Amino acid sequence: MSGALATFAASAASYLDAQLVTTGGTGTAINQNRIRGYSQGSFGSINPGTSAIYGGANVTNMTWNENGGTPNSYYFLAITGATNTGWTTLTIGSFTFLRASATFGGGGWTWVTTDTAASQAFGANGSTHYCYFT
16 A cells, blocks of 8 residues: 555544545636536546445545635535434545534535635645545
8 A cells, every 4th residue: 555545544544434535626717617626427536435434335526616606615525325414524634514514415415615716625636635524
């Protein structure tokens, strides 16, 4: 196991679930349509991509979406068949999201944010981010 992945695996042992996202994205129009993170079959990558909390269900989306710019930007997490239980916080790098603060529906959580393309949790395309559930 290589350096970053070995470090990730060792630190993941103390969490309910851990994912490693390599940022991808779509959209180039400032304050309009930029999306960054991981979207299954579209952009980015995730490892392992299955949820330890929800019995191995696929993590299908973990993104920041500009949605026309501040204050309409949001983060979105989707896990196939998930319910609104099982974890308290999702930490992406230095950003922490409370499950209780999200709007939940259809196996997905949405957090409204004022984060911009320059300040959002997933950074630039190609960067990697540890994502931990507690």
